[in-house]
Amino acid sequence: MTSQRYDRPAKVLKDPAKLSFDYVPERLVHREKQMERLWMIFRPVLESGVSQTALLIGNVGTGKTATSKRFCLDLVKRGSETGKPMDFVVVNCRQRSTESSVLLRLVTHFDERFPDRGFSTAEMLRTLHKHVEKRKMHLVVVLDEADVLLRKGAGDIIYHLSRFDEEKIGAKSSMSLILISQKYLLDMLDPASLSTFRRANVITFDRYGGEELRDIVADRVELAFYPDTVPPESVDLIADASAEWGDARFAIEILEKAGMLAEEEGLPQVAPENVRAAKALTYSVVTWSKVEQLDIQKKFVLLAVARSLKDHAYVTTRDVEKNYQVAAEEYGERARGHTQFWAYLQSIANEGLAETKVSGDPSGGRTTYISVPDIPVKALREMLENMLGEKE
Ligand SMILES: Nc1ncnc2c1ncn2[C@@H]1O[C@H](COP(=O)(O)OP(=O)(O)OP(=O)(O)O)[C@@H](O)[C@H]1O
Ligand SMILES: [Mg+2]
Incomplete structure (x- = not known):
């Protein structure tokens, strides 16, 4: 056995995909209140088909995107159990920061082959209408990092989507909207859209405290690592390192890197030294995103x-x-x-x-x-x- 280093089976990492940024945990530790609020706001959607809006606000890495995805997945499931067809689309507005690129994302959700140019926003809105109506469903549109839209002067799309059902009289409404932002953005909305986003529907995501981060890390350790391969002191060290910013993404990134370092060294456990090295690797990226803001x-x-x-x-x-x-x-x-x-x-x-x-x-x-x-x-x-x- 010569190249043992690369052939040997993983010792600590059981399921690395559970650490990836697009994995949506089944349960979001310490976000029960926010989930409960979302259910309260959206209950009428399930029960009587009226549309709702919510605005999720909080700092970097406080679980806004993950919570909204978990909620939408659960909502669609509940809908199908109770005979209320539901669907959702999450649009990242940092990647799609114009009115037409947001609409294109929504339309292609239903029709992958929809051409990416040549249609006005009004035409795309009409197409979207047809798709939703044909399926007799309620669509939840999540505009993630919505503040980018407003800063780039593309806030009209929020207005259009929040008025999606306006022309229908009496019929059940077919679209709800969730806006996500790190900054409070109601004062950036024009008065017409503002009237739709009632103050009561703001859900805040506070920075996580050290104890909360410890629970989040411990929960993820259980999903992604073999039993007893991440000692409590390593979990504590990760929680301490990320507590400064209350940022769960930072915590999970350190956990992932520390796991990979332990794996590379062929260790039976993720040692505190792996955590320290992982922390040093992660810092510059996080600093960049903080400075940018x-x-x-x-x-x-x-x-x-x-x-x-x-x-x-x-x-x-x-x-x-x-x-x-x-x-x-x-x-x-x-x-x-x-x-x-x-x-x-x-x-x-x-x-x-x-x-x-x-x-x-x-x-x-x-x-x-x-x-x-x-x-x-x-x-x-x-x-x-x-x-x-x-x-x-
Ligand atoms: N309560 C939690 N339980 C488990 N994992 C969490 C929790 N909160 C956040 N995470 C994880 O931390 C990472 C960051 O969370 P998320 O992307 O939801 O943050 P965010 O608030 O959207 O941040 P940003 O403003 O930078 O977009 C994700 O990998 C997510 O799965
Ligand atoms: Mg996010």
């Missing part, structure tokens, strides 16, 4: 932090503020005043992208020092310069 002024502040730090462990806020003004000017924006600068800095610190500490300075006063955890400042600087460059 900052608004432009906060990006300037973070860029100023990275530039001021260079090879220092800490810098003072005074240095950072100067560099902030330079950075804003460089990208043709007006730097905000001192108070606003502080608020930006605080919010960056809250996101875990910088750390602040107050201590005595040589002149006997108190100074706030800033540092960046977990990612090389050079990488952070380049990341920001690339992002800001693209916006021009």
Whole structure:
């Protein structure tokens, strides 16, 4: 046996597919309340065929997409058990950020061969109508990352879909809408769409706490790993690493990478050292997505932090503020005043992208020092310069 390393059977990973990003868990640990709310909102759809709308809001990795998919799968199942034909489509609006690309996704759900050009949005809406009516079903459309649509000025599609059944009088309605966003987006909707999204139907997804993340990881361990191959201390370490951001995606990514590393080394268990290595590999990706979400002024502040730090462990806020003004000017924006600068800095610190500490300075006063955890400042600087460059 020469190439034993690659021939040998997996020792720890039983079912790696259960760790993949598109796997939808049977049960979403600690999201019972959100599920219950969804059932309450959608019960009338099943019982009397009226349409409903819901808006799911929460930070990155808080289970919005997974919960909405689990809910839709369960809803369709319940519908078929009770003789109410239901169907759903999840549209990722980051990938499809125009009105016609969203509609195309919906139409091709029913007709794969529908041509991808040559039809107006009104025609596609009519086609969609026909498909839904022909099947006498209720369709739930999930617009995931819907804020992208609004930011790109394609918010009309939300209006059209929320008015889908408008022309029908008396008949049962045929479409419900679930919007998902990281940010509160009701104030981005035009008044007409807003009236459809009643405030009561907002469901919030808070960041997970350490204990919750531990349960989520332990649950996934059971699905994807052989018994007793992930010791509790490794689970704890993963939960601690992701608790800073309350992000379940981060936790599951570390779990997956740690499992692969243990497998590569032929270990009988996922060791804490595998978790540490996995964490280091995962950090840069997650930081990128966090940084991307900052608004432009906060990006300037973070860029100023990275530039001021260079090879220092800490810098003072005074240095950072100067560099902030330079950075804003460089990208043709007006730097905000001192108070606003502080608020930006605080919010960056809250996101875990910088750390602040107050201590005595040589002149006997108190100074706030800033540092960046977990990612090389050079990488952070380049990341920001690339992002800001693209916006021009
Ligand atoms: N409560 C949970 N139980 C089990 N797995 C979970 C739970 N919450 C999230 N996950 C898992 O964590 C990952 C991230 O969840 P999801 O994609 O739903 O987050 P999200 O809120 O949509 O994030 P984003 O805003 O970045 O799109 C997925 O792999 C999902 O299966
Ligand atoms: Mg999502």
